[in-house]
Amino acid sequence: MxxxxxxxxxxxxxxxxxxxxxxxxxxxxxxxxxxxxxxxxxxxxxxxxxxxxxxxxxxxxxxxxxxxxxxxxxxxxxxxxxxxxxxxxxxxxxxxxxxxxxxxxxxxxxxxxxxxxxxxxxxxxxxxxxxxxxxxVALPQPEVVEQEAPAPAQPIAPEPVAADAPSQISELVRRIDKYQSTRAQPGPSRAPRAAFLFETGPDGVIHWVEGVTRGAVIGLSIAEAAFGGEPGTDGVAAGAFRQRAEIINARMLLEGTAADAGEWRFSALPWFDPATGQFRGYRASARRPHRNEMPYGRPAPEDSGDSIRQLIHELRSPLNAISGFAQIISGQMFGPVSSGYRSMAETIVGDAASVQSIIDDLETAARSGTARVDAPSEEVVDIGAIVTQVESELADLLADQRVDLSISRVGGPFLGHSSDADVRRMVGRLLTALVDVSEPGAILVGQLVTESRHDDMLQLRIVRPATIRFATSAELLDPGFSPEGEAPGAAVLSLGFSLRLVDSLARASGGRLDIGHNALTLHLPSANSKAEAGLEAQQGE
Known part of the structure; x- marks a missing residue:
C-alpha cells in the first residue's frame, strides 16, 4: 500500500x-x-x-x-x-x-x-x-523554515514555491495593531499602570510577570538590546546580563494597551540556585520613569499612518500589474493560450481579488485610527437585503469549512443609515471571521432584529461558535488570539483584527460591535422611523 x-x-x-x-x-x-x-x-x-x-x-x-x-x-x-x-x-x-x-x-x-x-x-x-x-514557556518570534529539496531519485518532487507573499501583509497587520494600540480603545478608559514585577530564565527571556498584561511582556528578552522603537530593553540591561551583574534603572519599552504601553524603568538582581550555584535568571521590578528621567525635547511619536498607506500603495501597485497580466492571458487578448495556462491565469485573478480585499480592509483599519466619528450617514440602505447577498457570497466558504449558516429575521423592515459598501464589509468580515473559527459540522446561528420601528438601532446578533464560547472580550479583540492560541496561518487577518475592523466601521457609522457572553451583536443606526414618518406624510397628503 x-x-x-x-x-x-x-x-x-x-x-x-x-x-x-x-x-x-x-x-x-x-x-x-x-x-x-x-x-x-x-x-x-x-x-x-x-x-x-x-x-x-x-x-x-x-x-x-x-x-x-x-x-x-x-x-x-x-x-x-x-x-x-x-x-x-x-x-x-x-x-x-x-x-x-x-x-x-x-x-x-x-x-x-x-x-x-x-x-x-x-x-x-x-x-x-x-x-x-x-x-x-516563552512565546517565540515566528521563524521561516526552508523546506529541504528532495533527492532527484524520489518520485515525489516539490513544486517551485513562490516567495512568502502573505509575510508583507502579516507585517502590515502588526504595524497597524501597533499604531491602533496607542489610541483609546472602545469601552471605559484605563489609566497607565504604575509598576509591575517580572522574572526571566537563564536565557534572559521573561517568563513570569505580575502587574501588567502578560502578552505585553512575556517573551521579551533582557539579554539583547532592542532598536528602532521595537519593544524590549536597552543596552544597559544587555551589558549587565552578560556580566550577571545587578541592573539599575534600565530602560524598557512596551507595546499593548494604553495602560501597558510606553517607557518603563526597571531594576533587577540575578539569582542563583542555592544547591548548585547555577545561574537561574533575574528577578526585577519595573516602574514608570520620573519626569527628570525623560529626555528634554523628545519628539512626538511618529504617526505611522502615512507610512502604512505608502506600504499599502506599494503592495497594491504590483498586485494590479499581476492581476492585469493574468486577465490578458485568461482572455487570450494577444492570441490563443493553452487551457492549462488559462486555468492558472484565472486562479491568479481570483487570488489577486482576495488579496485586494484584504488590502482594502488594511487601508480601512489604518484610516479608522485617525478618522473622526461622524454623525450617522443620511444614505439609507436595506441591511436585510445585504445580509442575504453576503450569505449567498459565502456559500463556497461555508461548503469548504463544512459550516451551516442560519440567520433569521425578527421584525422589519431592516433599513439603516450607512453606506452600502461599509455594511457589506462589516457583515462580510464579521461572518467570515466567525466561520473561519467554527468547527467542521457546526451551525452558525444569528438573528437580524428590529424590535420596533422607532428603535434607534438595528441589530445583527451572531451566537458565539463553540470554539470561542468562553473567550473574554479582551481575548477576542487581541490580534494574536484564536482557538489554537495563535493567529490562524490559513487566515491572513486574524479574528481579533477582523472584529476591531468591524467595530471601527460601525462606530464611524454611528453604531458599535458588542461582545456579549453568548453572542456578538453588530448595532447599526436604524432608518425605519424616518421611513415610517415619510410614509405617514404621504398618506396624510
Whole structure:
C-alpha cells in the first residue's frame, strides 16, 4: 500500500491532499510495523507535500490522528508545522516517556509551551521541560523554515514555491495593531499602570510577570538590546546580563494597551540556585520613569499612518500589474493560450481579488485610527437585503469549512443609515471571521432584529461558535488570539483584527460591535422611523 502511494507522483492539489491523508493515516496506525526505508521515504514525502496541502487539511489530519498518534517520528513532523497544526497534535498525542525525551530536542519553543501546559505527561518529561528553563514557556518570534529539496531519485518532487507573499501583509497587520494600540480603545478608559514585577530564565527571556498584561511582556528578552522603537530593553540591561551583574534603572519599552504601553524603568538582581550555584535568571521590578528621567525635547511619536498607506500603495501597485497580466492571458487578448495556462491565469485573478480585499480592509483599519466619528450617514440602505447577498457570497466558504449558516429575521423592515459598501464589509468580515473559527459540522446561528420601528438601532446578533464560547472580550479583540492560541496561518487577518475592523466601521457609522457572553451583536443606526414618518406624510397628503 505505502509503496503504491510513494510511486505515484501527485499531479495536482487534490492528489497531494489525498496522498497526505493516506500517508499520515498509515504512519499513525502502522508506523511501528514498517521498515526503516518505508518510514524514511514516507516522512520525506510528507515534508515535500506539506507546502501543497492547505493548512485547514493539515489541521483536520492532526485532529483525526492525534489521539492515536503513538508513532514518534510522525508526531515530530506535525510538531514542526505551523502553530495552529502542531498545537492540535501536541495536546493529544500519547507517546512513551523515552519517545517524548527523544522528541523534545527537535521541538521549538512554541511546541514546548504546549507540552508544558499538559498535566498527563510522564514525570521524566516534565523534568526535562523544566530543565530547558523559560524556553519551554516563552512565546517565540515566528521563524521561516526552508523546506529541504528532495533527492532527484524520489518520485515525489516539490513544486517551485513562490516567495512568502502573505509575510508583507502579516507585517502590515502588526504595524497597524501597533499604531491602533496607542489610541483609546472602545469601552471605559484605563489609566497607565504604575509598576509591575517580572522574572526571566537563564536565557534572559521573561517568563513570569505580575502587574501588567502578560502578552505585553512575556517573551521579551533582557539579554539583547532592542532598536528602532521595537519593544524590549536597552543596552544597559544587555551589558549587565552578560556580566550577571545587578541592573539599575534600565530602560524598557512596551507595546499593548494604553495602560501597558510606553517607557518603563526597571531594576533587577540575578539569582542563583542555592544547591548548585547555577545561574537561574533575574528577578526585577519595573516602574514608570520620573519626569527628570525623560529626555528634554523628545519628539512626538511618529504617526505611522502615512507610512502604512505608502506600504499599502506599494503592495497594491504590483498586485494590479499581476492581476492585469493574468486577465490578458485568461482572455487570450494577444492570441490563443493553452487551457492549462488559462486555468492558472484565472486562479491568479481570483487570488489577486482576495488579496485586494484584504488590502482594502488594511487601508480601512489604518484610516479608522485617525478618522473622526461622524454623525450617522443620511444614505439609507436595506441591511436585510445585504445580509442575504453576503450569505449567498459565502456559500463556497461555508461548503469548504463544512459550516451551516442560519440567520433569521425578527421584525422589519431592516433599513439603516450607512453606506452600502461599509455594511457589506462589516457583515462580510464579521461572518467570515466567525466561520473561519467554527468547527467542521457546526451551525452558525444569528438573528437580524428590529424590535420596533422607532428603535434607534438595528441589530445583527451572531451566537458565539463553540470554539470561542468562553473567550473574554479582551481575548477576542487581541490580534494574536484564536482557538489554537495563535493567529490562524490559513487566515491572513486574524479574528481579533477582523472584529476591531468591524467595530471601527460601525462606530464611524454611528453604531458599535458588542461582545456579549453568548453572542456578538453588530448595532447599526436604524432608518425605519424616518421611513415610517415619510410614509405617514404621504398618506396624510
Amino acid at each position: 505505502i509503496a503504491t502511494i510513494l510511486r505515484q507522483a501527485p499531479a495536482d492539489r487534490r492528489a497531494s491532499i489525498i496522498a497526505w491523508r493516506q500517508l499520515s493515516d498509515i504512519l499513525a496506525q502502522r508506523g511501528n510495523q514498517l521498515s526503516d526505508d518505508d518510514i524514511r521515504r514516507s516522512l520525506h514525502a510528507l515534508a515535500v507535500l506539506r507546502p501543497r496541502v492547505p493548512e485547514s487539511v493539515r489541521r483536520d489530519c492532526a485532529r483525526a490522528i492525534a489521539r492515536h498518534g503513538r508513532f514518534a517520528p510522525l508526531v515530530a513532523l506535525y510538531a514542526n508545522d505551523v502553530p495552529a497544526v502542531s498545537a492540535i497534535m501536541l495536546r493529544e498525542a500519547r507517546l512513551a516517556e523515552a519517545d517524548w525525551l527523544a522528541l523534545l530536542p527537535a521541538t521549538n519553543a512554541m511546541a514546548r509551551s504546549v507540552l508544558a501546559g499538559r498535566t498527563d505527561l510522564p514525570h521524566g518529561v516534565n523534568r526535562a521541560l523544566a530543565s530547558l528553563g523559560s524556553a519551554s
